[in-house]
Amino acid sequence: MSTADTTVAADRRNYGPSALGDDLRRFVNLTITLATTEFKLRYFGSVLGYFWSLARPLLFFGVLYTFFTIVLNLGTGVPHYPVYLLSSIVLWTFFTETTGGCVQCLLAREGLLRKMRFPRLVIPLSVALTALFNLGTNFLAVLAFALASGVTPRWSWLELLPLMVLLAALAVGVGMLLSALYVRFRDIQPIWEVVVQALFYGSPIIYVAAQYADKGGERIMHAAITFNPIATLLTQSGHAFVDSSYPTAAAAAGGTVRLLIPLSIIAGTFALGLWFFNREAPRIAEHL
Amino acid sequence: MTSITTQPHAPSPAQRPSAPPAVAVHHVDKAFRLPHQQYHTLKERALHPFRKDTHDVLQAVDDITFEVAEGEFFGIVGRNGSGKSTLLKCLAGIYGIDAGDLRVNGRLSPFIELGVGFNMDLTARDNVMINAIMLGLTRQQARERFDDIIAFAELENFLDLKLKNYSSGMTVRLAFSVAIQVDAEVLLIDEVLAVGDASFQQKCFAEFHRLKDEGRTILFVTHDMSAVERFCDRAMLIEKGKMVELGDPTKVAHRYNELNFGRSVTHLAKQAEERFGDRAAEVLAAWFENDQGEPIVELGHGHPCRVCLEARFNEAVDNPVFGFTLRNEVGTAIFAATTEMLHGPTGSFAAGDRVVVRLEFLNWLVAGTYSVTPSIARAGLGADALDLRADLAQLIVHGWFYTGGVTNLPHSFEVTRA
Numbered sequence: 083m084s085t086a087d088t089t090v091a092a093d094r095r096n097y098g099p100s101a102l103g104d105d106l107r108r109f110v111n112l113t114i115t116l117a118t119t120e121f122k123l124r125y126f127g128s129v130l131g132y133f134w135s136l137a138r139p140l141l142f143f144g145v146l147y148t149f150f151t152i153v154l155n156l157g158t159g160v161p162h163y164p165v166y167l168l169s170s171i172v173l174w175t176f177f178t179e180t181t182g183g184c185v186q187c188l189l190a191r192e193g194l195l196r197k198m199r200f201p202r203l204v205i206p207l208s209v210a211l212t213a214l215f216n217l218g219t220n221f222l223a224v225l226a227f228a229l230a231s232g233v234t235p236r237w238s239w240l241e242l243l244p245l246m247v248l249l250a251a252l253a254v255g256v257g258m259l260l261s262a263l264y265v266r267f268r269d270i271q272p273i274w275e276v277v278v279q280a281l282f283y284g285s286p287i288i289y290v291a292a293q294y295a296d297k298g299g300e301r302i303m304h305a306a307i308t309f310n311p312i313a314t315l316l317t318q319s320g321h322a323f324v325d326s327s328y329p330t331a332a333a334a335a336g337g338t339v340r341l342l343i344p345l346s347i348i349a350g351t352f353a354l355g356l357w358f359f360n361r362e363a364p365r366i367a368e369h370l
Numbered sequence: 371m372t373s374i375t376t377q378p379h380a381p382s383p384a385q386r387p388s389a390p391p392a393v394a395v396h397h398v399d400k401a402f403r404l405p406h407q408q409y410h411t412l413k414e415r416a417l418h419p420f421r422k423d424t425h426d427v428l429q430a431v432d433d434i435t436f437e438v439a440e441g442e443f444f445g446i447v448g449r450n451g452s453g454k455s456t457l458l459k460c461l462a463g464i465y466g467i468d469a470g471d472l473r474v475n476g477r478l479s480p481f482i483e484l485g486v487g488f489n490m491d492l493t494a495r496d497n498v499m500i501n502a503i504m505l506g507l508t509r510q511q512a513r514e515r516f517d518d519i520i521a522f523a524e525l526e527n528f529l530d531l532k533l534k535n536y537s538s539g540m541t542v543r544l545a546f547s548v549a550i551q552v553d554a555e556v557l558l559i560d561e562v563l564a565v566g567d568a569s570f571q572q573k574c575f576a577e578f579h580r581l582k583d584e585g586r587t588i589l590f591v592t593h594d595m596s597a598v599e600r601f602c603d604r605a606m607l608i609e610k611g612k613m614v615e616l617g618d619p620t621k622v623a624h625r626y627n628e629l630n631f632g633r634s635v636t637h638l639a640k641q642a643e644e645r646f647g648d649r650a651a652e653v654l655a656a657w658f659e660n661d662q663g664e665p666i667v668e669l670g671h672g673h674p675c676r677v678c679l680e681a682r683f684n685e686a687v688d689n690p691v692f693g694f695t696l697r698n699e700v701g702t703a704i705f706a707a708t709t710e711m712l713h714g715p716t717g718s719f720a721a722g723d724r725v726v727v728r729l730e731f732l733n734w735l736v737a738g739t740y741s742v743t744p745s746i747a748r749a750g751l752g753a754d755a756l757d758l759r760a761d762l763a764q765l766i767v768h769g770w771f772y773t774g775g776v777t778n779l780p781h782s783f784e785v786t787r788a
Contacts, residue, residue: 098466108506115503123491197486198504199463199478269411364466367459368402 101356101363103201112204117211124212135216136223139175143168150288160290165228166324170287170316172220173246177253177312178278179213184257185264185271188366195367202363206261210254217246233324241322249315252348258355262362265369285310291317291334304336311344390475391437392556392587393444393461398470400431400453400460430456432611433470438604440475440555441585443578445598445605445619447626453611454591455560458482461589462558476555476587479505483560485545490534494525497533498548505552515551523547543570550577557581560591575601595623595768596737599670620670627668627766644760647746650685651719656744656762661730671769671778675733679744681757683723689715689749690756692727696740697761704735704776710749734777737769 103109125132147164150156157163184206188195191205229235264270284306286294291313294303307313318331332338362369405425430453438444448454459465460472462480487504488497498519502512520526523543533541559578578601582588592598598605598619605622607615607629615625660666661674669675677694693708707729709716719725727744741761748754769778 098460099463107508111503111508115500115509119489119492119496119500122496123489194487194504196459196464197483198480200504267410267412267415269413273412367464 101203101360116208120212176217180210180253183209184261238322255352255355258359285312307335314344392440393438394473396471399468402428445602446591448608478556479554481559647755647757651756668766683719691747693745695743
């Protein structure tokens with residue numbers, strides 16, 4: 083009994099709050115619990131919950147599709163353009179939901195932060211996980227739409243998984259940074275909204291990567307794909323998921339080696355976010 | 371009674387030789403910076419890049435050292451703003467400490483606020499699971515203990531009701547039931563019992579006792595001195611972040627009451643007072659003392675107590691009658707006595723004479739605040755007042771029980787089957 087005691091109840095010294103905590107299982111448990119609760123509330127709160135959450139990207143898609151294909155003729159000559167548009171909107175939604183949700187997440191959970199000891203990183207991670215659940219359900223609609231539009235299933239669809247992992251890593255990295263910054267600077271929120279707008283138009287969502295080249299030449303396309311990891315990921319997802327005639331990320335970036343740049347931006351953002359959040363974690367409850 | 375399953379526990383770890391303390395706090399400091407000008411936006415930062423960041427430092431916890439042995443029921447008392455809640459949050463691992471050494475041996479369950487993270491839009495069933503996981507149970511454990519939790523809260527019939535439809539009492543019961551199921555070796559309790567009805571409070575205290583008997587360590591933060599005297603093995607008093615008293619709960623409760631009420635008595639005396647009489651004699655002062663003759667403002671139930679007055683005569687008076695009336699908070703006269711009945715003739719006094727009158731009694735009053743009205747009257751049936759000063763002095767009585775009566779006389783029962 084006494085030996086069991088000492089191993090289970092290890093002596094904890096000077097233990098303030100931290101980002102990761104000392105119990106990985108509790109960390110995972112908590113993250114999943116918070117995320118599923120949030121997800122449940124959204125879907126079971128109203129009868130139409132699932133349809134409502136689907137309605138947003140679908141309506142967004144409808145507006146963009148109508149405007150850009152019918153009015154501006156943007157998608158002409160692009161095979162399965164509507165499928166690309168919808169799939170990139172869904173992926174983009176995941177990114178904005180995670181990062182936008184992270185900005186205020188610590189303030190929203192102030193009650194928990196001030197009253198309980200738990201790893202602080204659980205909160206932004208649970209926001210990302212909820213967004214990931216949403217991505218999952220939304221992607222079912224994308225799959226149905228793709229099949230209905232005549233896109234044939236290919237093995238390369240599996241590439242989407244690592245691409246989503248990379249996108250999630252980027253979103254979580256930015257999310258950690260934003261949530262910790264927001265505690266100190268409340269104008270992070272409007273600033274981030276503007277950045278998101280710029281990223282939306284700067285990334286190949288309503289157009290495809292090739293259209294950078296049409297307008298501004300190859301070098302512009304190479305630069306856009308190389309220095310915007312979202313563009314890299316969306317371009318590769320178009321090639322892997324929608325149609326193999328879409329350029330690969332490597333081709334659009336102007337060489338496979340150049341893909342190391344977006345990959346290191348993702349890794350760097352994640353590391354920076356983690357480092358900063360970890361540094362701020364012990365005092366989040368006081369600074370709020 | 372409800373069934374509560376608990377993990378088998380060592381019989382009494384408190385008696386285990388050389389067991390490490392459950393909680394050890396050594397020279398812990400915690401300060402908060404109170405900036406004069408707080409920058410909350412990047413814009414402000416950018417506009418005032420060179421402005422000095424001036425701030426005050428609030429030393430919320432100042433060099434506090436104590437240890438709590440395993441299985442001990444330890445009270446932490448202090449007035450509002452004394453730093454006890456900050457200390458508790460440091461212990462709970464919510465705030466990091468600035469200096470010193472703080473160890474908690476074992477899993478700790480903070481009852482700092484019940485039902486943290488409860489979501490009003492979810493059912494009780496969902497909330498119990500979530501809260502249990504928040505408090506450190508695994509999903510599996512939470513499922514296993516679900517029935518016990520609901521049974522203790524006595525909410526079997528309301529499982530699928532959304533929490534927003536619960537009464538506040540029901541919510542607290544639910545939250546408390548979850549919190550005590552979390553097998554913690556160390557419990558931090560912060561005045562959670564201020565809520566809930568009397569019978570539930572009773573149940574909570576019974577539960578704390580059971581946990582204590584199982585060898586759990588309990589740190590209890592409260593304003594309620596009767597609870598401290600009743601439950602705690604030891605207690606600590608904090609004032610302005612510093613430890614003022616550590617040890618016997620009764621002693622700590624005394625110091626606390628002194629700190630608290632020592633001021634309010636003088637404050638009360640300044641108010642416009644009710645005073646009657648022709649002032650042939652004047653009551654100069656009234657006060658309470660203990661049997662050592664030391665002035666007191668608070669006293670435990672059952673202790674000897676003296677109420678005193680000092681008077682000066684302005685005219686010659688024969689056999690004046692000195693009297694005292696004790697009233698409780700609501701103004702009911704609880705006890706009245708005059709020298710006429712017990713003492714008899716008091717003698718002759720000339721103008722300028724001074725006198726001190728003491729009335730000693732055993733304090734059988736229940737916990738509460740009492741005031742004394744001293745009076746001097748002429749001898750005779752007419753009893754016209756020379757001076758009467760209403761509610762001139764105050765006494766706080768503390769005791770661990772509340773009977774519902776205004777006094778608790780010494781008594782014994784005998785039950786005989788006839």
